[in-house]
Amino acid sequence: MALLQNAKFIISANHFNELPEDAGYEIAFAGRSNAGKSSAINTLSNQNRLAYVSKQPGRTQLINFFKIDNDKSLVDLPGYGYAKVPTNIRNHWQRTLPRYLQERQCLVGLIIVMDIRRPLTELDIRMLDWFAPRQKPIHILLTKSDKLSREKSLRTLSEVQDKIKEQWGDLYQTECTIQLFSSLKKKGIEDANSKIQSWLLPNK
Ligand SMILES: Nc1nc2c(ncn2[C@@H]2O[C@H](COP(=O)(O)OP(=O)(O)O)[C@@H](O)[C@H]2O)c(=O)[nH]1
Numbered sequence: 001m002a003l004l005q006n007a008k009f010i011i012s013a014n015h016f017n018e019l020p021e022d023a024g025y026e027i028a029f030a031g032r033s034n035a036g037k038s039s040a041i042n043t044l045s046n047q048n049r050l051a052y053v054s055k056q057p058g059r060t061q062l063i064n065f066f067k068i069d070n071d072k073s074l075v076d077l078p079g080y081g082y083a084k085v086p087t088n089i090r091n092h093w094q095r096t097l098p099r100y101l102q103e104r105q106c107l108v109g110l111i112i113v114m115d116i117r118r119p120l121t122e123l124d125i126r127m128l129d130w131f132a133p134r135q136k137p138i139h140i141l142l143t144k145s146d147k148l149s150r151e152k153s154l155r156t157l158s159e160v161q162d163k164i165k166e167q168w169g170d171l172y173q174t175e176c177t178i179q180l181f182s183s184l185k186k187k188g189i190e191d192a193n194s195k196i197q198s199w200l201l202p203n204k
């Protein structure tokens with residue numbers, strides 16, 4: 001059974017000091033608005049409405065916490081990169097997100113969800129730059145892979161892999177893995193779930 005199947009919404013936080021206690025094990029999902037992050041969370045947890053999916057970008061502007069069990073949580077970070085977000089809100093998250101990524105002790109790994117048609121945007125790179133120095137693993141889901149042919153998907157996968165290696169390979173010991181994903185076609189679920197499981201249950 002998928003570990004995330006039991007995930008339940010706990011709380012939304014707007015400020016760093018509203019976060020639940022920094023204890024146990026936490027994995028966070030980051031990504032551009034509309035990349036397919038909430039859909040990926042729903043797909044991986046095998047629940048239809050755990051995270052809020054929207055046709056309109058920019059709706060999730062809070063840090064949403066989901067409990068998996070007593071000491072494990074999943075975190076849906078506010079989507080970034082949506083032009084219509086008011087400047088004050090954008091500035092707020094530009095301060096709060098790096099702080100969360102750099103200071104949260106219980107954070108064991110980061111999943112970055114990228115639309116395969118638009119991978120590694122400037123803001124995705126900023127997330128990598130903020131988190132990579134912590135030497136904790138990063139896993140990238142290239143989602144909406146149903147939108148490209150198999151050949152084009154695989155080519156994008158290897159291009160992103162190369163770029164990551166080139167840019168961060170020598171800099172950090174961080175493990176950074178990448179896979180194709182589709183919430184629509186339910187592709188890549190097993191690989192993603194086993195990665196998440198290896199972070200949350202390292203001894204199993
Ligand atoms: N074709 C396709 N569309 C997707 C996929 N994942 C999400 N979407 C669509 O992309 C839009 C944004 O999805 P959402 O999960 O809310 O993105 P978020 O803003 O990153 O949380 C919605 O219209 C989804 O139905 C996918 O794997 N394939």
Ligand SMILES: [Mg+2]
Pocket residue numbers: 037038039051052053054060079
């Ligand atoms: Mg969302």
